Amino acid sequence: MLLADDQALVRGALAAMLALEPDIEVVAQVGSGEEVVEAARRSRPDVALLDVQMPGRDGLEATADLRAALPSCRVVICTTFGRPGYFARAMENGASGFVVKDAPPEHLVDTVRRVHAGLRVVDPALAAESLASGSSPLTGRERDVLRAARQGGTVAEIARSLHLSAGTVRNHLSAAIGKTGAGTRAEAARIADEHGWL
Missing domain, CATH: 1.10.10.10 (Winged helix-like DNA-binding domain superfamily/Winged helix DNA-binding domain)
Known part of the structure; x- marks a missing residue:
């Protein structure tokens, strides 16, 4: 698994939590969207957990970059903000999962496992809100x-x-x-x- 979050403390806490799982190995950690593809090329993760708000290329742009460069790597977006626009853009860019950071740790671990197994995992309420609000009107x-x-x-x-x-x-x-x-x-x-x- 690859982790991308610009907050080192959050990134380290996620890595430590995931390392406790016997079937999950964190193979790379980066602090910006620009580093995601290169780190993934080096470490070949099955799943990448990306934050949305990072300096430079955000997690949504990095999702599209990663899916183009390494289509076998599945992406889970993990963000503080469960905004419908973020959700819609994440799905458009090829994410397989979307979780908010205040979800219980076991939910995040379950999401990673299910995405690794080839499933899509999204919060039903956020998906419904995203559909109701429509797509971004901005070019x-x-x-x-x-x-x-x-x-x-x-x-x-x-x-x-x-x-x-x-x-x-x-x-x-x-x-x-x-x-x-x-x-x-x-x-x-x-x-x-x-x-x-x-």
Whole structure:
């Protein structure tokens, strides 16, 4: 099993807990989404347990990367935030399981075993909520612009960081504000984040 979580204490606690199981071996641990594929190529895990919120490439992007690079490695998303948007994106990107960090430890261990056996394991209430709320209305570029806007900065700074023109950034921000029903870009970013669209 490969573990990816940017919080070393959480990662270490998960590794220690899973190591107590006779049929689970943690073969790699990383602290960012960028490290997932390379670590998986070296260690060849059957299952990867990925956090959503990590610096750089998040766990949802790392899921898609890992599934493309090593299709035999199944992915379980383990996050603090059981947001419908995160759930939907995890499933779209090829995750086989989705658990929240406040679940009982035995639930996480059971999820890992079931995913390893080829099953999909998801929280029924979260799946129902995800279906009810629908998919993200944001395009990929609108999501990128809102993520950058979350950090603050001017339109020109966002444009430079994303290698776009200022006009294109303004258009994407305007579209995202309209799609989220927000009044400002900060509010649009907050709403999108709360829904798990970022």
